[in-house]
Amino acid sequence: MSKIKTAFFCQACGYESAKWTGKCPSCNSWNTFVEEKIQKDISPRHYDWRDSKEAHVAKTKIVQLSAVEGAEERRILTPDAELNRVLGGGIVEGSLVLVGGEPGIGKSTLFLQNALALKGIKILYVSGEESEQQIKMRADRLNILNDDFYLLTETSTQEIFQEIKKLQPNLVIVDSIQTLHSPMIDSAPGSVSQVRETTAELQRFAKESQVPVFIIGHITKDGAIAGPKVLEHMVDTVLQFEGDQHYAYRILRTIKNRFGSTAELGIYEMTGNGLRQVSNPSEILISQREDQLSGIAIAATIEGLRPMLIEVQALVTQSVYGTPQRTATGFDLRRLQLLLAVLEKRGGFHFGVKDVFLNIAGGIRVEDPSIDLAVLCSLLSSYEDIPLSNHVCFAGEVGLSGEIRAVNRIEQRIAEAEKLGFEKIFISKYHKKGLNLSKFKIEIVPVGRVEEVYQLLF
Ligand code: TYD
Ligand code: MG
Numbered sequence: 001m002s003k004i005k006t007a008f009f010c011q012a013c014g015y016e017s018a019k020w021t022g023k024c025p026s027c028n029s030w031n032t033f034v035e036e037k038i039q040k041d042i043s044p045r046h047y048d049w050r051d052s053k054e055a056h057v058a059k060t061k062i063v064q065l066s067a068v069e070g071a072e073e074r075r076i077l078t079p080d081a082e083l084n085r086v087l088g089g090g091i092v093e094g095s096l097v098l099v100g101g102e103p104g105i106g107k108s109t110l111f112l113q114n115a116l117a118l119k120g121i122k123i124l125y126v127s128g129e130e131s132e133q134q135i136k137m138r139a140d141r142l143n144i145l146n147d148d149f150y151l152l153t154e155t156s157t158q159e160i161f162q163e164i165k166k167l168q169p170n171l172v173i174v175d176s177i178q179t180l181h182s183p184m185i186d187s188a189p190g191s192v193s194q195v196r197e198t199t200a201e202l203q204r205f206a207k208e209s210q211v212p213v214f215i216i217g218h219i220t221k222d223g224a225i226a227g228p229k230v231l232e233h234m235v236d237t238v239l240q241f242e243g244d245q246h247y248a249y250r251i252l253r254t255i256k257n258r259f260g261s262t263a264e265l266g267i268y269e270m271t272g273n274g275l276r277q278v279s280n281p282s283e284i285l286i287s288q289r290e291d292q293l294s295g296i297a298i299a300a301t302i303e304g305l306r307p308m309l310i311e312v313q314a315l316v317t318q319s320v321y322g323t324p325q326r327t328a329t330g331f332d333l334r335r336l337q338l339l340l341a342v343l344e345k346r347g348g349f350h351f352g353v354k355d356v357f358l359n360i361a362g363g364i365r366v367e368d369p370s371i372d373l374a375v376l377c378s379l380l381s382s383y384e385d386i387p388l389s390n391h392v393c394f395a396g397e398v399g400l401s402g403e404i405r406a407v408n409r410i411e412q413r414i415a416e417a418e419k420l421g422f423e424k425i426f427i428s429k430y431h432k433k434g435l436n437l438s439k440f441k442i443e444i445v446p447v448g449r450v451e452e453v454y455q456l457l458f
Contacts, residue, residue, distance in 0.1 A: 008033040009192035014230030016192075036193045037186035073259060076171065076212065079117045082268065082277045083110075086239055086252050088260015091171070094210040095259065096203050098177075098231055100219045101241035106250055106270055107216045109138070110241065111173050113274045116144040123148060124169035128155040128179025128189075142274040155189065157182045157201050169211065174202065176216040177231070192230055199231050232256060247363030249284070250275065253304070265304030282309040282420055285362045295382030298393040299374030300413040300425060301366055307409075307416035309393060311361035312371065314378035319355045330360030331375065339376055339398060346402030346450050349383060370407035372398040373426060376450065377457065384458055391423040402450040404428040411435065418442040426453065 008017045011034055013027035020033050075090030084090045087097070101107045108129070115123045116139060123146075127135060132153055150167055154160050157180055164172065174180065178190040180198040187193050199215065206213045217231065219240075232238050236258040243250035252266035267278040278284060286298060286309055295314045300307065312331075319325065328336045336358055340351045358375065360366055373396035381388050395413045397405040406428040407413075417425045418440055429446035437444050447453050 004037050004186065006035050006037050007193075009036050011192060014192045014196070034191065036188075036191045038193055076118070076121065078114050080114050080266075080277060081279070082252060082266030083114060086254045086264045086266045087237065088254075088257050088264065091212045092236070092259045093212055094206050095212050095236040096199075096206045096234070097212070097214045097237040097239060098199075098217055098235040099214060099239045099241060100217045100255075102245075103218050104245055105241050105243060106268075106275060107241050108175050109142075109270075110252070110268070110275055111175065111214060111216065112138060113142050113144070115171070115173055116142060116146045116149055118171070119146065119148070121148065121170035122150065122167065123171045123173070124150045124152060124164065124167055125173045125175070126152045126154060126160055127175045128153070129175055141272075155179050155181055157198050161201075161205065164205070171212055171214075172202075172205075173214045174216065176218055178218055196230060196234075199234050203234055242365070244363030249278070249362045249364060251303075251364065261305070263304045265306060267306075281306065282416060285310045285364065286420075287311060287361060292387035292390060294385045294387045295378050296390075297374040297378035297381060297388055298390070298422070299366075299371040300393050300395040300417050301368040301371050302409050302413060303366070303368060307412050309416060309420055309422075310364065310366060310371070310374075312374045312378045313359045313361065314375070314382045315357040316351070316354050316379060316382040319353055324351075324353065325355040325357075327356075328358040330363065330365050331358055331371070335372075336375065338400070339372060339379065342398060342400065342402050342450065343376065343379065347454060349380075351379075351383070354383070368407075369397040370395045370413070372396065373404060373453070377426075377453065380454060380458065386458055388457060389424075391421070392426070393417050393422050393424075394426045396426065396428045396447070398450065404430075404447050404449065404453065406430045406432075411437075414440050414442060414444065426456075 008020050010024040010027060010032045012029045012032045013024060015024050015026035017033065023030050024032055074093045077090040078084055099107055112125065112135065115125055132151055135151055150169065152160065152163050177195055177199060181189040181194050182197045182201060185193055185197045202213050202215060238255040240253045240255050241250060242253065248270045250268045250270060252268065254262045254264045256262060267281045268275040269278050297312050299310050299312055301310055326333060326336060340356060343349045344351050356379065373394040376398055377388060377394055395407055395410065397407055399405050410427055410431055414425055422442060424443045424445060426445045426447055429448045445456065
């Protein structure tokens with residue numbers, strides 16, 4: 001009997017090393033190496049989903065690209081417009097899609113709900129996490145019935161492929177990749193080598209059978225679980241499901257897509273009976289209020305390709321400690337510090353003796369730099385304790401010298417603000433001359449510097 005071979009794998013990035021090391025040379029994380037059994041010497045071949053003796057070897061030869069016949073990729077449309085959108089227009093046949101997200105965010109709910117709602121095709125939901133009864137209870141809660149929905153609670157890929165051969169499904173969902181194990185590899189489920197091997201088997205299955213496969217994978221913030229990160233290059237599409245567990249809103253983002261744009265994004269709300277599609281995000285991200293409060297400003301942002309109006313809340317108070325506090329939720333803390341420094345230096349405001357708290361409504365993380373101007377105005381409004389009108393919104397990036405910089409897709413932002421009934425929008429005066437802004441009824445205020453904004457508002 002040959003000796004069992006082992007290797008050390010970084011659980012964060014999948015880096016393989018013959019010896020244990022404290023710090024991963026690839027991703028620089030500490031203490032992430034775990035010894036895993038691999039059997040490279042006795043089993044070089046992978047498990048073939050058709051279980052033939054020889055893995056399928058295709059003869060390849062050089063071809064002229066112009067001579068290759070293009071085939072229209074066939075897509076399955078789901079009843080969920082948000083999911084279709086992030087996939088680039090439906091599920092592509094034979095594609096392998098990885099869906100990552102923190103535990104408890106709603107990945108199982110999203111895919112169970114969609115699988116149940118998909119009519120006319122046979123769907124196999126493989127769960128290694130929950131029992132049949134648990135899934136039944138969840139399906140009852142979602143309140144959708146589907147006779148073409150089949151359930152398999154199994155974790156061995158060999159068994160799974162055998163069942164697939166019997167059932168011949170048109171769509172397979174695996175929940176989650178961390179629970180699967182392949183008999184070809186000796187290490188524990190969830191380890192880097194297992195996760196890689198089981199994904200490779202599913203990939204071969206998807207490509208050869210043309211059945212699309214969805215793989216659900218857990219990610220933790222610190223990457224403690226062998227991450228779907230190590231799988232990203234193996235799959236066609238990577239979706240990320242994110243949001244704050246304490247808020248109802250969830251965002252489904254495209255991280256990678258071989259069949260569409262990565263700028264897409266889907267928005268959902270978690271309700272008592274499943275996830276609800278949010279087709280008009282602006283309406284929920286702005287709290288409906290009658291009275292005007294200081295420290296609130298509305299930003300006209302664009303996430304992915306979608307314009308969204310988002311409420312920014314700031315609280316500026318006298319600091320009671322020597323070191324003033326700065327806290328930001330949904331916004332980069334360093335960016336907040338930078339904006340405070342700009343206000344201190346260019347506007348002469350004394351934020352150095354103030355505590356500053358900043359919050360983006362709805363628990364949503366915003367990366368669009370155009371939110372800067374709204375953040376700045378909410379800070380000023382709270383500093384002065386003067387409310388801003390709730391019919392005003394902002395779109396502009398703030399530069400280090402206090403200038404308000406132009407942002408992309410300004411017309412789309414203005415149109416969204418107008419649609420939602422805003423009366424005034426502040427934008428940078430440095431937008432290109434060619435813009436046709438006369439078509440808008442909303443009042444557009446071009447501003448060049450922070451001081452100018454302050455003068456116009458207070
Ligand atoms: P789940 O899909 O199990 O998360 P994941 O698969 O990403 O780990 O969903 C987790 C949360 O969603 C759970 O805390 C309960 C909540 N939930 C609802 O609020 N409404 C529902 O209808 C369902 C099914 C779940
Ligand atoms: Mg789950």
